[in-house]
Amino acid sequence: MQINRMPQTSWQPEGTVYGTLLNFQREWDIRAPRMSDEPHKAPPKAPVLYVKSANTFNPAGHDLLLEDGIQEVDVGGTLGLVMGEGGQVSAGALLCDWSVPHMSYYRPPIKFRCRDGYLALPLQTTACQALDDWNQLEIEVRLNDAVVQRVRLSSMVRDIATLLADVSEFMSLQPGDVLMVGTDCLPDGTRPKARHGDRVMISAPGFVSLQQTVRLQGGAA
Amino acid sequence: MKHARVAWSGGIHKAIESDGQLWLTQGPHAGRRVGFDEVVWLPPLAPVPQPRTVIALGLNYADHAKELAFKAPEEPLAFMKGEASLIGHKAMTYRPDDVKFMHYECELAVVIGRTACRVKKADAYDFIAGYSVANDYAIRDYLENWYRPNLRVKNRDTCTPIGPWLVDAADVPNPMALKLQTTVNGQVTQSGSTADMIFDVPTLIEYFSSFMTLNPGDLILTGTPDGVVNVNPGDVIVTEIEGIGALTNTIVSS
Numbered sequence: 001m002q003i004n005r006m007p008q009t010s011w012q013p014e015g016t017v018y019g020t021l022l023n024f025q026r027e028w029d030i031r032a033p034r035m036s037d038e039p040h041k042a043p044p045k046a047p048v049l050y051v052k053s054a055n056t057f058n059p060a061g062h063d064l065l066l067e068d069g070i071q072e073v074d075v076g077g078t079l080g081l082v083m084g085e086g087g088q089v090s091a092g093a094l095l096c097d098w099s100v101p102h103m104s105y106y107r108p109p110i111k112f113r114c115r116d117g118y119l120a121l122p123l124q125t126t127a128c129q130a131l132d133d134w135n136q137l138e139i140e141v142r143l144n145d146a147v148v149q150r151v152r153l154s155s156m157v158r159d160i161a162t163l164l165a166d167v168s169e170f171m172s173l174q175p176g177d178v179l180m181v182g183t184d185c186l187p188d189g190t191r192p193k194a195r196h197g198d199r200v201m202i203s204a205p206g207f208v209s210l211q212q213t214v215r216l217q218g219g220a221a
Numbered sequence: 222m223k224h225a226r227v228a229w230s231g232g233i234h235k236a237i238e239s240d241g242q243l244w245l246t247q248g249p250h251a252g253r254r255v256g257f258d259e260v261v262w263l264p265p266l267a268p269v270p271q272p273r274t275v276i277a278l279g280l281n282y283a284d285h286a287k288e289l290a291f292k293a294p295e296e297p298l299a300f301m302k303g304e305a306s307l308i309g310h311k312a313m314t315y316r317p318d319d320v321k322f323m324h325y326e327c328e329l330a331v332v333i334g335r336t337a338c339r340v341k342k343a344d345a346y347d348f349i350a351g352y353s354v355a356n357d358y359a360i361r362d363y364l365e366n367w368y369r370p371n372l373r374v375k376n377r378d379t380c381t382p383i384g385p386w387l388v389d390a391a392d393v394p395n396p397m398a399l400k401l402q403t404t405v406n407g408q409v410t411q412s413g414s415t416a417d418m419i420f421d422v423p424t425l426i427e428y429f430s431s432f433m434t435l436n437p438g439d440l441i442l443t444g445t446p447d448g449v450v451n452v453n454p455g456d457v458i459v460t461e462i463e464g465i466g467a468l469t470n471t472i473v474s475s
Contacts, residue, residue: 012271013272014272015272015303015304015305016272016303016304016305017272018303018372021367021368022367039366040366040367041366042365042366044365044367044371045365046363046365046371046373047373048365048367048368048371048372049368049371049372049376050301050368050372051301051302051303051372053272053274053301053433054271054272054273054274054436055274055433055434055435055436056433057271067432068431068432105367105368106366106367106368106369107298107368107369108298108299108300108301108368108369108370109368110276110299110300110301110433111432114301114432114433115432115433116338116432116433116434170363170372170373170376170377170378171303171305171306171372171373171376171377171378172305172378173305174303174305176272177303177305
């Protein structure tokens with residue numbers, strides 16, 4: 001007899017989670033005129049990646065706690081590609097890739113991106129049927145019920161297949177690893193910001209929505 | 222005690238060093254001794270329930286910072302790697318055919334033993350399980366000034382050998398005074414001392430644990446002194462740290 005049980009706990013990545021920087025055309029275009037200035041000296045050629053370490057995993061139903069005097073965070077609504085066998089994408093997940101706002105992309109961003117709880121996870125992932133379709137996905141970011149951003153994956157610098165190919169040129173993605181396709185900026189180059197008490201919701205057709213509330217350490221509810 | 226993880230006789234085993242041999246400590250072959258050359262050496266790290274955090278330091282020795290034309294950083298310059306880049310002792314590392322400068326980096330690897338959150342420097346050693354030797358290869362041709370050092374330089378498949386041993390912290394009374402040395406085909410090319418780290422191990426644990434919780438099995442690769450030179454296919458590189466071990470790796474053409 002086979003018994004199908006609902007998962008007891010919400011989904012968590014089994015492997016390393018990688019994020020992609022500068023993968024939306026708008027942010028690329030805003031920064032392009034200065035990409036050859038110091039200290040960068042040239043536009044990036046390979047995908048610029050970073051790691052979201054396991055301490056950032058923040059399962060569904062938990063708040064994001066702001067600590068150490070941090071008053072606001074960038075909201076990073078994105079799609080995470082969950083890898084299966086042989087470098088194939090097996091599933092997708094909406095994620096909120098929280099970050100302490102930072103303008104410089106020169107040095108690795110551990111202190112801004114790898115703080116405890118800085119990756120909001122959905123309850124469940126969505127199985128991948130037709131990967132190409134996700135290039136047309138529109139992710140809606142809401143702040144306290146108001147839509148503050150629509151992230152259109154059709155405006156990615158590298159579409160999903162190109163990103164996977166360019167990343168796999170130098171590192172293999174293992175089963176369970178997650179590759180986030182990047183976060184978009186607003187027309188002024190900044191990202192939506194959340195502060196104490198804000199409720200952020202990330203949703204897209206066919207995916208389990210994600211909701212998280214931001215709380216300041218010691219702050220009243 | 223020096224711990225290893227090895228593949229032998231169709232299985233993966235925990236072992237400890239004993240009189241120049243490996244003494245298997247668990248499973249059907251527990252108590253059996255096997256020679257160093259009879260096994261495949263894996264990274265000496267037990268599996269962990271969540272993805273392992275691997276932090277690596279850049280420019281953490283003043284002389285290396287000078288060698289790379291940088292002034293010493295005011296706070297640790299750290300980047301992260303995925304666990305998939307780790308390989309064991311006596312393994313092969315790929316060197317792309319079209320590059321001009323690929324170099325080793327001999328580094329003291331710190332393995333976290335207890336959950337570490339907001340740890341004070343004075344208590345930091347209590348959170349360390351042990352030490353290993355890592356060789357954090359870099360391919361400078363791929364260096365780009367975006368989140369530098371970028372992952373194409375530092376997170377390549379096969380480019381982070383670690384081992385052969387995990388040495389219990391209790392057996393390393395002063396990790397901040399260990400000689401490091403690298404040889405390429407038997408010639409010494411890099412030598413230094415962990416005493417010359419800009420940010421020592423307790424400082425690093427205090428710094429990272431102030432904003433990120435470190436879990437048992439997480440790794441901190443603490444940077445390398447100067448003396449990095451290009452290596453080519455066929456070269457045998459031995460990165461060695463006094464009292465911790467000598468990690469052998471061979472470069473092959475990809």
